[in-house]
Amino acid sequence: MSDEKGEGGEEATGSGHDALGEQQRAVLRRAIRLEWITLGWMSATVALVALVAGQSQAMRAAWAEDVLSLLPPIAFLVASRRIRKRPDRHHPYGHHRSIGVAHLVAAIALITMGGYLSIDSVIGLVEVERPPIGLTVIAGQAIWAGWLMVAVMVVTSIGPVILGYKKLKLSEQLHDKVLFADADMSKADWSTAVATIAGVLGIGLGLWWADAVAALVVAVSILRDGVKNLRGSIAGLTDVEARTYDDAEPHPLTLEIEQRAAETPWVRDVAARVRDEGHVFHAEVFVVPHPGSAPTTEDFAELRDRVDELDWKVHDIVIAPVDELPGMQTFRSTLRT
Known part of the structure; x- marks a missing residue:
């Protein structure tokens, strides 16, 4: 006996979208709006950080993390459209698993980039790279370029933290693990900003190793997020017991x-x-x-x-x-x- 009853007693199409009640559909619409806002904010952030990054490893690592931060929102938006498709002969259960596939894609991208940046940062430490941060001229005034880097990191880290906490609440209401992964990464964005700022200021103080260490901290953060999400996505796709939206415990x-x-x-x-x-x-x-x-x-x-x-x-x-x-x-x- 299978459940073929949809909202209001109507015949269900079997799609994830039609499985949602009116309250959950409203939450999904809010989540979609937040993800579009995230894409807009992070796109501007990527451009700004690239503009001031210079030769700083920490800034380059922060830029890479910002680029990767585009993946979870994109994956969520693609999956949200995919689940609207009706079941067919090849997909008798519908397309609900699109959420899990999106989760897996984002996790692999995070691990790949986190691993690359970790190796690059270690090489920088071993080879004793000393990234130069020179002067730049703004309105006729010459200032240390590091101050621009610090300012950009402070300003651009505010949006993701706010958006992350907003999406975190919605991910629980929707039981959406992709949205949770995105929210978890976003709300922790301040730690990346702090590490990057410390690396830039370290260069200014003559601590050549500070930049590479800060880049390594950011890279390890990316790698940790990737491993955590890979573990959760594989578990979901291999039919482990149903768990809560944050994978903290078996679902009651x-x-x-x-x-x-x-x-x-x-x-x-x-x-x-x-x-x-x-x-x-x-x-x-x-x-x-x-x-x-x-x-x-x-x-x-x-x-x-x-x-x-x-x-x-x-x-x-x-x-x-x-x-x-x-x-x-x-x-x-x-x-x-």
């Missing part, structure tokens, strides 16, 4: 589904297998009827509807009657630890 809906099914009078035993499809969950509920009971198709439909009422994320539900739960006991005990 799995146990709630089992508890809801166990309340049914004709159900003797139950185990649920829940798969995270992106914004929504696909749930297989295995039920063992009491001996002598003869549940009808209406009973199964009623149970399906009761499970469906738990949460908007429970979108695609299969009720499977079985004689026993072979191999499921270990799975269930794991969920309860």
Whole structure:
């Protein structure tokens, strides 16, 4: 028995967009607006940082991170459009997994660039590179170019931090791991700015190694974000147990589904297998009827509807009657630890 009921009782198309309730659609629209704002802000940031970067390794690393910061918003916007497509013969579950694919692409890009910048920074330390920061003329006044770098880093770091905290709240409401990864990177952007500013000021104080060390700090930050997101994206695409939007713990809906099914009078035993499809969950509920009971198709439909009422994320539900739960006991005990 699968859930084919959409919003307001209408037939569902199976797309992630149609699986969202009106409240979640409003949240998605806000998230899309924030991502477009992020793209605009980060594009301007990339141009400004490139303009003043000079020979500073820290500034070049910060520029690379800013370029990479464009990937999660782009991935989110592409995935948000992709999930609107209707299921077809080749994609019977719809296109919910576009969210997971977008997450994976962003993670690989982060790891690649983080690894490259880490190696480049270490080489700079080993070869004792001394990046020059000269003077620049503004309105007829000659000033140290490092002050321009510091000013650009301070100004450009404000937007991502604010946008990051706004997107963080929306990612929880949407159960969107790409949006969460983007928000997590954005709200921590101040640390990149601080490291870069420290590196530039270190050059001004004659500490040649400060620039390369700051670049290494930024590179390690990028690499850490990449590894964290790669781990989460692969886990989602390989059908691990459904977890919360931040991957902090198993999602409580799995146990709630089992508890809801166990309340049914004709159900003797139950185990649920829940798969995270992106914004929504696909749930297989295995039920063992009491001996002598003869549940009808209406009973199964009623149970399906009761499970469906738990949460908007429970979108695609299969009720499977079985004689026993072979191999499921270990799975269930794991969920309860």
